[in-house]
Structure formats: C-alpha cells, structure tokens
C-alpha cells in the first residue's frame with residue numbers, strides 16, 4: 001500500500017494522510033521501549049521574548065551529517081542514525097515514495113508536556129514539505145487550526161500510527177500538541193523531514 005491510496009483528511013488547503021496502527025501493537029511496543037532507552041533525549045532551551053525558557057518536552061535530532069537545521073536561533077546538528085531510526089525511515093520512505101534525511105524526535109513525558117502552535121515552514125524544508133510522523137506510546141491529540149478560517153481539526157494519535165503532512169498544509173494551517181489534564185504515560189513522536197543542504 002502507498003500513501004496515494006489513503007484519503008486526504010483535508011477538503012482543501014493542504015494534505016493530511018492518516019494511517020492508524022501502521023505498526024501493530026507488539027512491534028510498536030518494541031520500538032517504543034528501545035527509542036525511549038536509546039535516543040539521546042535532551043532538554044532544550046529557547047530564547048523567547050528576551051528570556052530562556054525550557055521546552056516542555058524532551059527532544060533529539062538525528063540525520064545525515066548535511067541535514068543541519070535551525071530554529072528559534074538554535075543550530076541543530078544531527079546525531080548519526082540509530083539502527084531503529086534507519087529501519088523506520090526506510091518504512092516511511094517506501095510508503096511516502098519520498099526521501100528523508102533527518103528526524104526530529106519528541107518525548108512527551110506526561111500530559112504537562114506539549115508543543116505550541118506552529119507550522120513547519122522553515123525554508124530548509126522546501127516550499128511544500130512532506131513530513132511523515134510516527135507516534136509510539138500513549139495517545140495524544142494533535143490539533144490543526146486553519147490560519148484564515150480558524151477551522152479546527154483534532155486528531156487523536158495512537159501507538160503505532162502514521163500521519164503525513166503535505167501540500168500547502170504548512171502555509172494554511174498551524175498545529176499544536178496541547179497539554180492535557182488527563183493522566184498520560186509517555187509518548188514518543190518522530191517527524192521525518194527532508195532538509196535542503
């Protein structure tokens with residue numbers, strides 16, 4: 001099966017493809033355990049409105065040496081691919097029929113960890129980036145908001161799910177992973193990207 005066989009969840013202004021349980025529970029369990037233990041999780045700090053704030057999640061950045069990535073004034077040099085990340089990259093490349101040279105890993109330790117509203121629109125990602133996102137661990141809601149109409153779309157991402165963002169999505173929509181008061185176990189999200197050298 002290929003991405004093109006999936007329906008676009010958006011009626012207009014971008015492409016969003018959702019493949020629930022892309023990995024079955026057992027396989028997803030094994031990935032979660034190893035990623036949790038093996039990735040070099042770091043607490044990042046960002047300089048926002050004149051002060052340093054802790055990013056409310058742990059992060060790790062892997063990729064080809066040429067895949068340097070800058071955001072919020074911080075230059076991210078990728079760590080070399082681990083065996084699992086290579087395998088996962090291969091899987092999503094096959095499905096998406098695209099090449100990825102880097103992956104941003106996020107670890108949301110509990111419901112207080114989150115990601116603020118943003119678009120993945122850095123110029124290194126190209127005009128209409130194709131970004132493949134894998135989720136492992138507890139479920140969390142990813143919320144899309146249309147920039148002009150304010151339309152909202154909530155997607156609950158579960159253990160082993162694949163989500164692909166493409167087309168004009170990053171120009172027309174923003175997305176966030178809100179905090180929640182519900183008790184939550186850790187969740188790992190991997191977003192595979194192609195960074196122009």
Ligand SMILES: O=C(O)CCC(=O)C(=O)O
Nearest residue numbers: 104106120142177189191
């Ligand atoms: O955790 C998620 O599902 C979203 C991650 C995300 O938006 C990003 O890494 O840019």
Ligand SMILES: [Fe+2]
Nearest residue numbers: 118119120175
């Ligand atoms: Fe994002």
